[in-house]
Amino acid sequence: MTDGLSLEGVRIALRGVPLVSLDVRIAPGEVLTIMGPSGSGKSTLLSLLVGACPPEFETRGRVLLGGRDLAGLGPRERRIGLLFQDDLLFPHMSVGANLAFALPPSLRGRAARRRAVEAALEDAELAGFADRDPATLSGGQRSRVALMRTLLGEPQALLLDEPFSRLDADLRESLRGFVFDRIRARGVPALLVTHDAEDAAAAGGRVVDPLGRGAGAQAKAASLS
Numbered sequence: 001m002t003d004g005l006s007l008e009g010v011r012i013a014l015r016g017v018p019l020v021s022l023d024v025r026i027a028p029g030e031v032l033t034i035m036g037p038s039g040s041g042k043s044t045l046l047s048l049l050v051g052a053c054p055p056e057f058e059t060r061g062r063v064l065l066g067g068r069d070l071a072g073l074g075p076r077e078r079r080i081g082l083l084f085q086d087d088l089l090f091p092h093m094s095v096g097a098n099l100a101f102a103l104p105p106s107l108r109g110r111a112a113r114r115r116a117v118e119a120a121l122e123d124a125e126l127a128g129f130a131d132r133d134p135a136t137l138s139g140g141q142r143s144r145v146a147l148m149r150t151l152l153g154e155p156q157a158l159l160l161d162e163p164f165s166r167l168d169a170d171l172r173e174s175l176r177g178f179v180f181d182r183i184r185a186r187g188v189p190a191l192l193v194t195h196d197a198e199d200a201a202a203a204g205g206r207v208v209d210p211l212g213r214g215a216g217a218q219a220k221a222a223s224l225s
């Protein structure tokens with residue numbers, strides 16, 4: 001459990017043009033959805049949160065995770081987990097080894113580490129899959145392993161960048177439920193970037209654009225443009 005992820009006066013501009021303006025706290029287990037057109041600053045916001053914003057951008061504000069100011073911390077020290085559309089499982093490692101790789105070094109002992117991997121596989125409804133080659137898994141199975149791998153790192157917050165966009169409609173629907181259920185169960189604050197209104201609805205939380213405008217304001221802006 002954490003106190004959540006707080007963006008306090010976070011501003012990002014490019015050559016003086018405001019891209020991101022957010023003052024928001026994401027509670028443990030809450031998913032905040034960021035929707036906005038291409039080029040509106042969604043990826044730049046994620047890069048800022050992981051501590052890798054390119055120097056071309058002007059940035060201000062504070063990001064607090066569990067009450068801790070992330071300024072000056074490197075990507076690993078931030079304890080932020082990432083989930084992208086490409087699951088990026090290591091192809092030359094078994095499913096179990098992919099999961100074990102993500103375990104925190106503080107979890108000591110072979111037996112304890114094996115148990116943690118087995119529990120994650122069970123939670124992913126993939127008990128007995130530890131020795132499988134990732135290439136032999138279906139798309140949905142790979143996605144579930146990827147989420148478990150991210151969660152095994154015990155992230156204090158999660159960033160989801162179009163995590164379902166490569167999946168077909170049926171799979172997308174079942175995976176959404178799987179992902180959001182586990183985020184809620186673990187009490188991790190999460191930020192979802194998506195173009196898909198159904199993803200946003202399934203996330204069940206607030207929806208804003210990178211300038212912090214809610215869904216009503218976005219619809220109005222779209223109708224005027």
Ligand SMILES: Nc1ncnc2c1ncn2[C@@H]1O[C@H](COP(=O)(O)OP(=O)(O)OP(=O)(O)O)[C@@H](O)[C@H]1O
Pocket residue numbers: 014019036037038039040041042043044045054056
């Ligand atoms: N390294 C960079 N240097 C200069 N400009 C950049 C850099 N990276 C992105 N930009 C510009 O910053 C703006 C915001 O880009 P960003 O990738 O954050 O948008 P996005 O909302 O994630 O778009 P998409 O939905 O297409 O992924 C765009 O105008 C983009 O061209």
